Amino acid sequence: MRSADLTRLTMKLAVLFAGALLLAACATIPEDLQPVPERQPTLAEVLQDPDAFEGADVIWGGVIASVSNMADGTRLEVVSRPLGRDKRPVSGDRSDGRFRAFFPGFLDPQVYTRLREVTVRGQVTGVTDDVVGAFPYTFPQVEAAAVHLWPPLPPEPPAFYRDPFWDPWGPWGPSRHPWRRGW
Template structure:
């Protein structure tokens, strides 16, 4: 009776194991005699290019990495203000090049900028004399760059000189219409003239904030510091 019962239990266990497979158990893989649920060989790893359970593979994160890199490049590039954003001014052309051969460059569309020297109001237009400087990627005159000569930006209508004061930064877009000779001191200077149909007056730079020193405040003695003695003591080098 006991032998029959034991044989029945072994047969039932064999049928159960044949119908049930533990996670990660390969039916073709040899089984450890001591533990039928544990394979003797190494566990199969993830397929190449795929992620382990709970992780992210290279194929999954590649699109995200591309988006991050593109966003970083766009953030680094300066954004040109809408009024002077003109795709027709991609070819760089300096003021000195136009001064050397004016007739060759008449009709060329340019984006020039610099600091304002003077503003002259005429009957139907306003002429802005500008000291040209190289432009950054956002179209702003590059601070600290050397001057590239002078040019005249001619704008139709009236512009108040008070709104375009001397030394303000200005960028214009327009077509070169010719040159005009004016005296700079006793020197006859040749100004390239740009008929500006778009312009951008850059905001004035804000001064850097000034913060109080570490010894400033109602809780500090006015004479406390490295050059003075401790509070209530005036025995520093400046007091005897």
């Protein structure tokens, strides 16, 4: 093989490999949350003008605060969180507030427990006034067409965790190593 042919082949393989990596990195949105509306209001926009956004399609998510089963369906109260590209709630302390989602079927409160991550696809039906504890609160409401319960994330190791097999200093730390001066 000539050098020019080898260079062209190497370039083609590099482009193919980069394309495969790019495709693998794309976030996949679960089927029950599709189609994703192009323009959707935020919780703050709905709270400011509920009549203007009534009937708007939304995909909102967060963590479950409470579950109430009624004769005609299930009401979820959700602490809103920003969503990632895959529409999974992003962990953290940031929240736009709470919303309520009504699902016309049964959602088992033993499965849909407090602090589980959910994403809801549905239509805004307005707002309702209620309380959180003793604090008066206005909840945007969504009639849910789909409720996606996300699997729990594996626990993160503690911040002080040090792997002794990959830590070059081991449990002694950089200043306590046996072959350093001062020991």
